[in-house]
Amino acid sequence: MDLVGQLVTIAAVLLGAVTTYITNHLMERNKHKLGLRTRWDEKKLDAYADYVGKIRSSGYAAVLLYEVREGMRTLPRTEQDLAEGLTDAVGDQSLAFERVMLLAGDAVIDAAHGVQEAMAAITWQARGTTEGTLEEWRALHTKLFTAINRFHERARADLGVSGAFLGDQHSARGLLLPENRGKDGSITS
Template sequence: MQAFLQQLPALIGVVIGALASFAATSAAERSRWRRTQSVRWDERRLTAYAEYASAVKKVISLSVRIAAHRGIHPDIDALPPEEGLPALAAAEEERTVKWETVLLLGTGSTVVAARAWHESAFRLQRIASGREVELSWSEAIDAVSKARRRFYEAAKADIGIALGDVPESYDWQISRLIAADSTPPERNT
């Protein structure tokens, strides 16, 4: 018994060491698993956000081209409504499909920003297709620009990308569209 009692501190040390080693290894494995899951979902969210942005931009581009044909917006790449409206409907359908993925994977703030962006793009569609809306073309373009910026800011914050301090990256094309809108061309539609 005396020998056992002499060995007891060493035995307790081994047990404590084993438990500490087990706890540290378990914590490291849990942390690594969480990081792996986070990266996996970040990659999927990044893909969802990029595909959604591309789909919304396609809707906007077609709307601008149709509006150019109607004389609302000066653009050399005008698209007649008989060709543009079916393409716009297909682009809107694609946007709707991509929207579902954003709804599934996106954070609340990103979903809200994405919804605001597609609602502003929808106003452009309405103007381009000849429906009455409460905004002028330049106001609608400005709303699309601001909504786009908010979407990208929310998406970047969601996946941990630095926002940066370069507003021109969001606004340079839109400001060109608004400036061009101030002198619309004469056109027979």
């Protein structure tokens, strides 16, 4: 073989080696990026689910306090104990909100702020900080559930979950709140 043929062969082998190296490097880099994205998506999912769970716990604590304070329910716990339970639940909720703030994108954070505002209005009325009728109390819960559904929609989009979540239809299913009762315990409209 002449010198030119040998140089062409060596150049082809070097080109093949460089191409293989670059291809392997890019594949490993993409694999690493995918692994990081998957890990962060798992952390986001955990944070989003934990946040909604803490919101629901705060809501439940607020309902108990409100119903006892308004004389709609009697419990072996005092109003002070229930208020402390609500304070603890709201504290846990605040920590979960901070995790969302650290991991989420703007759309999810904006939706979480809407949830926080709606939950704050409920806790204020539950504590008696703000006054309102039972219908206004129910309206606050409707607003909260609408905000939670918006949060779910934004979180699903952030996580790349396919499918449609029809929040308005979901919210129309009704709230699980007590019916209006008169002082004698009878159901009123």
